[in-house]
Amino acid sequence: MSTPAPKRVLGILRLSRDGENSTSIERQREDIERWAEYRGHRIVGWVEDVNVSGSMAPWDRPSFSAWLPDTIGNLRASKAEQELAWNRSRAGEWDIMCAWKLDRFSRQVHHVTALERWCRDNGRMLATTDDGFDLTTESGRLLFNILAAFAEGELERIRARQRSSRRHLAKVGRYAGSTPPYGYRAEPAEDGEGFVLVPDETGVATAKIVRGMVRMILKEGKTANAVAEWLNKEGHPKAKDAQLMRKDKAPKGATWAGKDVSAILRSEVILGRSYHEVTRTNDEGETVKRTELVLAEDGVTPLQRAAALISEEDFTALQSKLDEKAVKRQANRLGRALLLGVVECECGRPWYRNPRTNPNHTAYRCSSYNKAGMGCGNSKSINANKLDALVTSRFLTAVGNAEIVRRVFVPGENHDKELTTIERRLTSLRKDRAAGLYDDDDEYAADVKPLLERRKELRSKPSTPDRWEEVPTGQTYAEKWATLTTDAERNAELITARVKVIVHREELPTVLPLVDLPEANADETEATMRAHFGRVAIVTPANMHRKVRAANG
Structure with missing residues (x-):
């Protein structure tokens, strides 16, 4: 044997x-x-x-x-x-x-x-x-x-x-159907009536993916587009593909974009809450539709229909980080040009990179020429590779030794939103009382009292405005630049550093770098340093140059 x-x-x-x-x-x-x-x-x-x-x-x-x-x-x-x-x-x-x-x-x-x-x-x-x-x-x-x-x-x-928990499930709300929100999966309710949402912790594990997105933005300082790039690289499915996989069906292979990441992380759905569409009448008497959070029976607190994927504190910090990185029309898109949102024409319009079959012939040109008959007269384009190299070299030569100081958004404390909700609820209760919907005053008082107490509490709290603070990073621009691997990342760094490139029709005079002083009573950091290189003027914040001189002794 x-x-x-x-x-x-x-x-x-x-x-x-x-x-x-x-x-x-x-x-x-x-x-x-x-x-x-x-x-x-x-x-x-x-x-x-x-x-x-x-x-x-x-x-x-x-x-x-x-x-x-x-x-x-x-x-x-x-x-x-x-x-x-x-x-x-x-x-x-x-x-x-x-x-x-x-x-x-x-x-x-x-x-x-x-x-x-x-x-x-x-x-x-x-x-x-x-x-x-x-x-x-x-x-x-x-x-x-x-x-x-x-x-x-x-x-x-x-x-x-x-x-025995059926009553509790009814209070937190049922799941209506269709594709579950990202981070959750639908499970049949124990009583067989409808579905409830639970964090998706196993299998596709989209709850863990959501926490990974949050960590990359909060702890690693990534942008929504960088997170989208990571999701695509790792092959993480989007919501509909995740649902197909749960049903043993082949996923469609949908790709992520920065807007998809922002939509998930901006929504209080990841806190276990839900939204619904309501019809309101504005001050002009017009009927408008709005999307609002579903509120609990007290009309003040949001209805909790599922367990939160992250804490309330992390969600608040996450919104601040997303606000900090949101630059109008300058989102860090995958494959973007190095100087997109940085270079502009002397007429004030932005310049865009026009792709060519031969990448060596790619050029930047004033956006006015994208519209028939709108040319500003600055018709001469400029080679994209040469302009990219010029700006990179001059930027690092001028301020590479300066320490990076980041503007950090610090959210204020404002209770106006909750106070407005309370006032709306109080108005509704008063109308119900006037319509005779309350049997006695005690019943009405029981509904109104907690709202009045909460309003008094909120009014007694201090209100502080949002603000920006400058925080040193301990890293120079040259050190940071060496860690960046794509034009999208370098572009974001130039935008954050408030670098501007202006292309003129004619050659500019060769002079020493010029200081453009800010308007009267303006903040000192608004002063800029301008340097000329042929038709190109490169403008950087003057305080960056002062930091370089201080660093060099």
Whole structure:
């Protein structure tokens, strides 16, 4: 009889509390090593979770989760989602998962049965060294089947608790249908009536993708367009493609744009809220349609229909970051020209790069020539490659040693929006009372009192305006420029530095750099330094040159 081939063993170690009375991690490790050696198996890795509760699902534990697909606990995950989750995990690196006792996997029976079912469906096995549950043997599987029968009773109790939450689900709102908002997936309500939204944490895992977008903008300082480029590079699906994958259908392969990222991150939907279209009458008596947040019964607070993907604090900071990077008509688009939004004609109109078949012949030209009969007279274009090189060289020569100072948007504290909502609600309640819709004054007072108290509280709070602050970065323009890899990134840096390039019809006089003083009472940083190079004038903030002189001593 041939000897069975050795198996790859993943050792499972867990300790709820690292104390003297608990079975130590080392004791568990030794037992598993003896078990594997006796059977001729090879240990390929260890899961070591210390101070981790036994009630936590294995696929949610810090160390354990890396070895398992995150779709194990999601019975509705599609085949495409399961494949994605498998590829992200290390599930293909082991054959047997062995622990000291069954409760080292989990103390929740339904967790263990779900884990065993997944192992059985995917050619994997569970085993323990101390309590006889060796599911690689027939007797071990028999004992486990008895245990699984008890697990069914526990699952039924869980379902009963979920059904008891129907009233709560009604308060937070049902999901109407169609494609779920990005970051969420639709799950059938326990009572079978409609759907509810839950964060999409497994499979396609769009909730994690949303948090990745937020992190890139808040922590890494990326623009919405840079985030879109990352999403396309990583192959992350858009909302409709994600929904197709959940239904085991082929995605369309839609690509991301910066506006898609902004639309998701600007919306309070990622806070678990929703919008609806309402009809209003303006001061002129005209009927207009508006999109507003759905409010709770108090008419003040937004209705919470799902769990938030990020905190309220992060959402507020995110809006400030997006505002900071939003430059009118100068969004950092993929593939944009280096000087788009930087170079302009002496007539005041912007210059655009006109693509040619031969990239060496690409040129910038006044935008007035894009409209018939609107030419300004400055008909002579300029080679794009030469102008790009000139501006880059002169910019770095002039201010490369200057430290970058970023203007950071600091949001003020203003309660006008909420006060307006309260006033609108109070007006509505007064009309209801006048129409006789209240049976007594106590009922009316109960509705009005919390609104009046909230209004008083908001009116007592200070109101501060939005402002911009200048924050040193500790990095020079030359150092920053060396890290930029695309014209889109360099273009954004020139715009942020407030560099302007003006192209004239005729050659400019060769003179020393000129200082253009600001208007009277204007801020000092508005003064600019102008340098001439043939037909081209390059204008930079004068304070940047002062920083260079200070840096050079």
